[in-house]
Amino acid sequence: MTGSAPHECTGTDVLRGSLRAFRGRIAAASALFCSHQAGEALVPLLVGVVIDRAVDGGDPVALAGWLAVLALDFVVLSYSYRFGARQAWHAEAWADARLRRLVAGRLLDPRGGGERGRLPGELTGIAVSDTKRVSELNTALPFALAALSAVAVAAVALLTIDLSLGLLILLGTPPLLWLVQQVVKPLERRSGPEQERAARAAGTAADLVSGLRVLTGIGARPAAVNRYRASSRDALGATLRATRAEAGFLGSVQLANGLFLAVIALVGGRAAANGDISVGQLVSAVGLAQFLVGPLQMVGFVSARLAQGRASAARIAAVLSEPPAVGSGGTPDAGSHTGVPGAASGNGDAPGGRLLRAPADGPAVLAVRGLRLNGTGPDTGLDLDVAPGPPAAVVSADPEDAATLLACLARETDPDTGTITLDGVHLRDWPAEVARGAVLVAAHDAHLFTGSLTGNVLAGAGEGTDPVPAMAAAAADQVAATLPDGADTDVSARGRSLSGGQRQRIALARALAADAPVLVLHDPTTAVDAVTEARIAEGLAAHRAGRSTLLVTTSPALLDRAGTVVFLADGAVRATGTHAELMADPAYRAVVTS
Structure with missing residues (x-):
């Protein structure tokens, strides 16, 4: 089970893999904890022996010897717990890190699909809270084994004191453990929904916070608050139900343990009253009965953790088992075409064991044939050529059509009909990361990273790339000029320290600096003023001269610099021509001037 190769797995697989x-x-850790619990169980037994020696007025040397044995027992149990805890907590911490890497690896898999149907906050909950609950079992299991060993040692010790006491422990513990497993089932049933709803509420909150400016601007803030309130109340209800189940479980375990230990004390007291055991043996019996409280409570604690861990493991397994959104791709014959993408993946070895060549330094041609958008339009679908020279452009009356086209070009999904080729080779024949390195789709809402402005611009560029030309083309040099430390100014996470227009220009500069064979830009100038937009349109055309560029936009300034513009309406190509020619079409004019 790896993050890079998702396959069908279950919660049990996740638990077993972690252990x-x-x-x-x-x-x-289990061996050391068992040693610790055995030492703990021996304490009341040794105390009883010391009392009998003192009461009987035995040999002082023998008494001193038994006291030394008692002291040695304390040393052994103390160091056993110390080093056992170190091993257990190490296993827990690294298991947590391992599970987080698996979840992150699946979510970052170039083939996508792991995030399907889940909000970012929910995925964060799975990668943090659920992995933690599963990893805690790496500590809980040694404690559980140690608790069972403590019961066994106590039973053997009581057998040496009185046969009825030992048999009571041996015969009474299995039914008690069975009872614990029965009462833990409601907790396990409710742990899954509780974690699911809590993660959903967190995801809703993260989603709303990230879009707070937009919500405030369109007056939708009250509706967003009501949406979160409903989600939060749902999560609260699930949490309260799970908490009540946990409280009932722990209370039932405590009651059963108390009754069991009371019976042990009663049997031991009667044996002492009848003279069947000595005073020291009675002290040992009572001490062992009190000692057993801890191990039996530990069994209940571990059962609760196991119930929650199973629910979390099932949620982790659901993410790891999500099928990829796109295929793995093959390895086209390197000699059958030119200009193929290859080393952009950062890995020279491709599926099938054949070596991928680096992308050609020359221009590349992207061709779309028969692509149907959202299942509508004519059977012929969309035909589009993106070749070196002036940018090609697509104007879509329906944003969903544009989104579908961009998803196919970015290999976030494979088209059901039609083909997309790069220099004559099907894009789906390449691994997703390789295809994306050759056909770079710069999203409209691209995020910036924590670090300097220059660092953001060069994030996807090759080593030794000069950021200045890309920044100038995107008018990002104007942004740098307004910042305290210029291009070395640090940018906060997601660029929140900058305005929308500034973020957009830096993101565009980053896309230009990557210098991909084919660059696809989605509405790169929606947050800038008209003067800056005109400058970007001019700089973009000059910077990408001789390279293949596709603009998916409704910006008149960018469209005026394009060579061929394809106008999509109702999922079909309505018209093709230059921007000036298409302005005669009332439908086109309405889209680009609205």
């Missing part, structure tokens, strides 16, 4: 990955440390 198996650190079985050495878990085994060491």
Whole structure:
């Protein structure tokens, strides 16, 4: 099970994988914790022996010897717990990190699909809270084994004191453990929905916070608040139900443990009253009964953690098992075409074991044939050529059509009908990361990263790239001129320290600096003023001269610099021509001037 190769897995697979990955440390922790619990169980037994020696007025040397044994027992149990805890917590911490890497690897898989149907906040909850709950079992399991060993040691010790006491422990513990497993089932049933709803509420909150400016601007803030309030109340209700189930479970376990230990104390007291055991043995029996409270409570605690861990493991497994949004791609014959993408993936080895060549330094041609958008339009679909020279452009009356086209070009999805080729080779024949390196789709809402402005511009560029030409073409040099430290000014996460127009220009400069064979830009100037937009249109055309560029936009300034413009309406190509020619079409004019 790896993040880069998702396959069908279950919550049980996740649990087993987490435990198996650190079985050495878990085994060491279990052995040390068992030693600790055995030492704890021996304490009341040794105290009873010391009391009998003192009461009987025995040999002082023998008494001193038993006291030394008691002290040695304390040393052993103390160090056993210390080093056992180190092993267990190490296994837990690294298991948590391992599961987070698996989830992150699946979500970052170039083939996509892992995020399907889940909000970002929900995915964060799975990658943080659920992985933590599963990894806690790496500590809980050694504690559970140690608790069972403590019960076994106590039972053997009580057998040496009185047969009825030992049999009571041996015969009474299995039914008690069975009862614990029965009462934990409601908690397990409610843990899954509780975690699901809590993650959904967190996802809704993150979604609303990220779009707060837009919501405020369109007056939708009250509706957003009501939406979050409903989601939060739903999560609260699920949490309260799960908490009540946990409280009922823990209360039932405490009651069962108390009754069981009371029976042990009663049997031991009667044996002492009848003279069947000595005073020291009675102290040992009572001490062992009190000691058993801890191990039996630990069994209940571990059962609760196991119930929650199973629910979390199922949620993790659901993400890891999501099928990819696009195929893995093959490896086209390197000698059958020119200008193919290759080393842009950062990995020279491709599926099938054949070596991918680096992208050609020369121009590349992107061709779309028969692509049907959203299942509408004529059977022939969309035909589009993006060749070196003036940018090609697509104007869509329906944003959904534009989104579908962009998703196919970015290999976020494979088209059901039609083909997309790069220099004659099907885009789907390449691994997604390779195809995206050759056909770079710069999204309209691209995020910036924490770091300097220059660092953001060069994030996708090759080594030794000069950021100045790309910044000038995108008018990002104007942004740098207004900042305290110029291009070295640090940018906050997602560029929140900048205005919308500034972020957009830096994101455009980053796309230009990447110098992809084919660059697809989606509405790159919606947040800038008309003067700046005109400058960007001119700089963009000059910077990408001799390269293949596609503009998916409704900006008249950008469209005026385009060579061929394809106008889409109702999922079909309504008209093709230059921007000036298409302005005679009332429908086109309405789209680009609205």
